[in-house]
Amino acid sequence: MQKRKLGRSGPEVSAIGFGCMGLNHHRGPALRKEDAIALLRAGFDRGVTFFDTAEIYGPFTNEEIVGDALAPVRDSVVIATKFGFKDGRPNTGLDSRPQSIRRMVEAALLRLKTDRIDILYQHRIDPDVPMADVAGAVRDLIGEGKVLHFGLSEADDQSVRLAHAVQPLAALQSEYSLFWRQPEASVLSTVEELGIGFVSYSPLGRGFLSGTMGQNTSFEAANDQRKTNPYLAPENRAANQPIIDAIQSVAKEKKSTAAQIAIAWLLARKPWIVPIPGTTKVNRLEENIAAAAIEFSEEEMGKIDEVFATITPHGDRYATAPRPQAQK
Numbered sequence: 001m002q003k004r005k006l007g008r009s010g011p012e013v014s015a016i017g018f019g020c021m022g023l024n025h026h027r028g029p030a031l032r033k034e035d036a037i038a039l040l041r042a043g044f045d046r047g048v049t050f051f052d053t054a055e056i057y058g059p060f061t062n063e064e065i066v067g068d069a070l071a072p073v074r075d076s077v078v079i080a081t082k083f084g085f086k087d088g089r090p091n092t093g094l095d096s097r098p099q100s101i102r103r104m105v106e107a108a109l110l111r112l113k114t115d116r117i118d119i120l121y122q123h124r125i126d127p128d129v130p131m132a133d134v135a136g137a138v139r140d141l142i143g144e145g146k147v148l149h150f151g152l153s154e155a156d157d158q159s160v161r162l163a164h165a166v167q168p169l170a171a172l173q174s175e176y177s178l179f180w181r182q183p184e185a186s187v188l189s190t191v192e193e194l195g196i197g198f199v200s201y202s203p204l205g206r207g208f209l210s211g212t213m214g215q216n217t218s219f220e221a222a223n224d225q226r227k228t229n230p231y232l233a234p235e236n237r238a239a240n241q242p243i244i245d246a247i248q249s250v251a252k253e254k255k256s257t258a259a260q261i262a263i264a265w266l267l268a269r270k271p272w273i274v275p276i277p278g279t280t281k282v283n284r285l286e287e288n289i290a291a292a293a294i295e296f297s298e299e300e301m302g303k304i305d306e307v308f309a310t311i312t313p314h315g316d317r318y319a320t321a322p323r324p325q326a327q328k
């Protein structure tokens with residue numbers, strides 16, 4: 001697979017990464033550990049060199065899976081993880097105090113079975129900790145060689161600028177897809193100006209953009225967080241069907257699948273955007289990876305924009321979680 005560079009001095013990664021969260025967190029029944037490891041290795045064998053995890057996935061166990069899977073190929077892959085929630089658990093509040101960041105990194109290195117984290121993201125902006133302190137803590141860890149690059153997730157423009165002034169950012173990771181285009185309002189131009197890469201999470205709109213989610217699909221598993229995403233509520237799935245219809249008509253023209261079009265569209269937006277779709281299935285992994293070979297002409301991209309300009313997406317993505325916040 002082609003490679004892309006994240007940030008001016010950031011790492012080179014496969015154009016499409018592997019979002020590891022759904023292996024055992026927030027996306028339905030967890031895979032058995034050995035199956036999850038085999039899937040990650042299948043990704044590596046097919047050219048994926050960029051793997052995304054977080055302390056809160058599991059919590060903790062997702063990093064362990066990633067560590068076990070990638071230990072044999074450690075020097076050939078880029079591992080990204082995230083800090084920022086109290087005690088590393090979701091729903092406990094935010095905690096980006098410097099001492100907590102350091103504690104998290106020491107523990108994550110053990111779980112990931114490595115001596116360095118390639119990209120360390122702040123998962124969410126912590127309004128109680130100045131960004132200069134967060135970036136300073138990561139800068140110290142970079143100085144010690146425990147972390148190689150710094151990133152933010154779901155950060156606003158001002159936070160990006162504040163962080164980047166203290167410790168240059170390799171990447172901003174935020175939701176971005178044909179379903180959720182809010183980053184186009186301003187943060188994409190900010191990262192372009194500063195030479196920061198953009199990692200697009202939920203590039204398939206949590207599965208919706210693949211067109212395989214029917215209006216009767218229910219997210220029954222206790223850990224499937226999609227039951228709480230307003231844009232995936234049954235009435236919004238019905239209202240958002242024109243998005244699927246539009247993608248499927250492009251897919252037909254390009255002799256590809258809707259999921260591939262959703263991923264290839266992101267790759268075509270900018271050469272510094274890297275989508276990280278997640279899956280628990282090897283056939284979908286292969287389908288998604290094949291999107292790296294799909295190219296759009298400017299005319300085709302223009303046509304897609306024209307069609308999407310006529311479609312209004314329905315529903316927010318999170319019921320309660322924060323929007324990108326301003327940082328003091």
Ligand SMILES: NC(=O)c1ccc[n+]([C@@H]2O[C@H](COP(=O)([O-])OP(=O)(O)OC[C@H]3O[C@@H](n4cnc5c(N)ncnc54)[C@H](OP(=O)(O)O)[C@@H]3O)[C@@H](O)[C@H]2O)c1
Pocket residue numbers: 018019020021022027052053123153154173174200201202203204205206207208210212259260276277278279280281284285287288
């Ligand atoms: N920074 C953050 O706050 C944040 C938030 C959310 C996610 N993320 C990262 O982004 C990654 C991906 O996000 P995501 O899981 O929310 O969304 P996604 O990649 O948009 O969608 C994943 C879902 O789509 C399904 N899927 C994948 N490929 C498919 C295909 N070709 N055809 C049909 N269905 C397909 C998967 O189901 P199957 O398993 O059944 O294939 C899975 O449930 C996560 O793993 C995580 O690393 C980060």
